[in-house]
Amino acid sequence: MENLLPKDGVANYYGKVIPNPDVYFEALLRTIDWKNDEVVIFGKRIVTKRETAWYGDKPFEYTYSKTTKTALPWTSELLELKRSCEEISGETYNSCLLNLYHDGSESMGWHSDDEPEIEKEWAIASVSLGAERKFSFKHKKDNETVSLLLENGSLLVMKGKTQQNWQHAIPKSMKVMDARINLTFRKLVDV
Template sequence: MQQLTLFDLNDNPPPVEYIPNFLTPDEANELFHHCLILSWQQNNITLMGKTMPVPHLECIYGDAGCDYLYSKSVLLKPLPWTTELLRLRCKIELQTGYQFNIVIANRYRTGLDSIGWHADNEPSMGVSPAIASVTLGATRKFQLRPNRGGKPIDFWLEHGSLLLMKPGCQQEWVHQVPKTSKPIGERINLTFRPHVNGNQS
């Protein structure tokens, strides 16, 4: 079985592990085309009393009853797993040893689509969750930094790669996908997460 490889970072490395070729090129291409026809939507988010569109498209699939509320303003209700997403979940669970009940998909159509600094620490995921992130399409910069501040660490997540944010990452670190003015292709990110209401069998 292919082993997860750690980023080689000397100073305070984040608790993440990475597989650059988790999917073969054919698997990644087929999954990317499948994801293009998912039920994408652009939700509104309320931050500091102001309501605005989320700066990317998103959707959620998963186990029944695993609703996901984030930023106290966006409620996502999972659609039933597609065959392709369920197959990918099983592959990730076998590789990582963690169980997941939902997948939240983010679609970055251009370099202007983004997500700001945040931690995925919603109570519905339980205490100290692991989150597995699969990248499809264009390579985009992904940044992590300690939540107490400090210099960001830049990663370039490739088509077909898997990034595992291990337990503790959401409590001690924040992450973002920043905007870029450079011409760049479309990226789809699939983030597999646990849920306290999920089937743990």
């Protein structure tokens, strides 16, 4: 499997490997407990249009952008998708953060998934459903960027030192009119 990153981390793009992505998209839209995300920007708490949800093996608490979420129990679709990701990537996961972008005006700013609750250097499996969106990596030291298109039903796996050395983002795109669901399966430290 080819590494998309030229240095300091590993990102493997498996392409469209999730069967029936449109069926999963519709099911997740209906069954997930979507909530508008709250983020703190320049000290101000704002409610995003983007919706999120947090699921896991246990009621794991996960804090990011100064808000704490408690994981809900898996749904059947999430467990199926988790198993597919584990099989394809050869790794295991115990939690999943979901994001729903209604159209290209909704985005995700530069960040690393390096919160202390996440098991360091463990793989993160990112499944994309619905509209195709550009995904970019930016190196923390020299700003080198690497971009790819995340297709409907695709899997991207980030591991190794990726979160320590690179940030990633979903930029806005006014051309995108359709919704996209992203699932990132993670391994939280289990104490």
